[in-house]
Amino acid sequence: MDRPNYITPAGFAALRAEYDRLFGEERPKLVETISWAAGNGDRSENGDYIYGRKRLREIDRTLGRLSAKMKAAKVVDPACQPDKRRIFFGATVTIADEDDNRRTLTLVGNDEADACTGLVGWDAPIARALRGAAIGDVRRIALPGGEREYEVLSISYPCARS
Template sequence: MDRPNYITPAGYAALRAEYDVLLAGERPKLVETIAWAAGNGDRSENGDYIYGRKRLREIDRRLGWLSKRMKAAKVIDPAVQEDRARIWFGAQTTIVDADDRERTLTLVGDDEADASAGRIGWNAPLARALRGAGVGDVRRVTLPAGDREYEVLAIAYPATDRFVASD
């Protein structure tokens, strides 16, 4: 991996939680079902066995991916960002385009991005264009729909507990 996998504490906790659920919860139950189905005789027409083996491969692939992402993760708490006057990892920023459409975005790790919730990945084109910008700065970004300019209206960083996963 050529770039660090930046992630918030909550994003890392979500990856870890999914890993734990798959490894300690879903996988053992599935292995038990496969063993039961295998004991029923002919495996070639046994739906429980065939589906179980397919699902087990999917879970193992996902566990491998999650494991790699967690090993490469560099957890950064946006609440301790020193330069709060500029847009860096974890910043919540309000931008406006030439058509006076405002958007509020939060720059998060690529694994926790959700554009519909206003969270964009650190390596997304818009996030890369906004990095280091201050209030009043205008940044140009090339998007699939063409070049657009955005002006930064506000920058805020969350309190620590916003990104900490709850128990």
């Protein structure tokens, strides 16, 4: 990777939890099932064996992908941003368009983005356009439906944990 893969501590913990669940729980159970099925004779028509091997390959691919993501991750705690008056990684922002339609979004790592809940990936077009903006700034953002201007109404960051 040529650029850091920023991620919040919560996002990294979620990746780690998924990795641990697959590696520590699901994979061992599956290996046990495959071993049992292999002992039942003809493997060519053994559904438990065939499905188990296929699922094991899927789990191993997922574990490799999660491992690569965690290795490349640069954990950034949004509460530690030095300039909380501007939009940087981890900021929760309220913006309004020309019609005063308001949206609240949080800029997070690309691996933890979920547009339905307002979590926008750091490299998304709207996040790139908002980077560095302050309250009152107007930014033009190219969206699939055309360009729109958004005004930054508020910026907040999570409180630092003590």
